[in-house]
Amino acid sequence: MAYPDDLLVDGERVVLHKHPHWKMLVLPVLVFLVTVGVAAYLAALVRNQSWASIAWIALAAVGVLIVLWFTALPFVRWRTTHFVVTTHRVLVREGVLSRQGIDIPMSRINSVQFRHTLVERLLRCGTLVIESASDEPLEFDDVPDVERVHATLYHEVVDDE
Template sequence: MAYPDELLVEGEQVVLHRHPHWKMLLLPVLVFLVVVGLAAFLAALVSAQSWAAIAWIALAVVAVLVVGRFTLVPFVRWRTTHFVVTTRRVLVREGLISRSGMDIPMSRINSVQFRHTILERMLGCGTLVVESASDEPLEFGDIPDVERVHSLLYQEVADDD
């Protein structure tokens, strides 16, 4: 999905647009599977009881609340987090209801680094470290294909000079 053009300034083009790596969704998917399995198991256990209908409603309410909190919320957070590299800046946008964002102009970037663990290398993600004119380097975790992003960002910084 392309980044909305109305958020770009005149002459600015999107070079790269990423959401965080899909590994952020592993735990929410696991929670979903466990909750559904456990709810089905408990529903089967109480099916022979006279109060089974009330238990099923209670199980459904608890399951929906747990799935909503531990599966739906992380998915929406993942989907509404954007890491964008344009020809003029690096943008990070997060949130659906309460939004936050950060822009780093290419001219203010001093260095670009990446790091990833062996597990992150196998999954194809890592942490991008951008050192700008600010006091501390900014770290962006769970960037998919971090080495490619590093190269593209470095190229854009070099082209900006």
């Protein structure tokens, strides 16, 4: 059973299921590449020293910690963040160890907007703004193909009326 099929009620089906845009992973990948490069360079510098094996262990330990913290954790965070539009509601789930989420029934959505910068337009992502019966509009950043998501969500809201 694919996520979020286990969260659906009878008669509800998934219309759209997205993770945040891949641009969130650019910096973590760069950190990984720089960490590996710097660690390899430093390991080569100390290879002829009598204490090289200790330095290599220290470099490996520091490198692994940096990669785990700045690359693996953001990837897992990206992978466990879901933006889902169903026939009845909008679901957002995020978090790794502690999870949080929000469900917005289609009947409570008043308006749907999107915005994106020039760079986001080139990358085909942006911010989706959902105004519901709550006090503040909800903003979802880094939504991939935000214009299509906007149109799909608007279509579902209109069909729900």
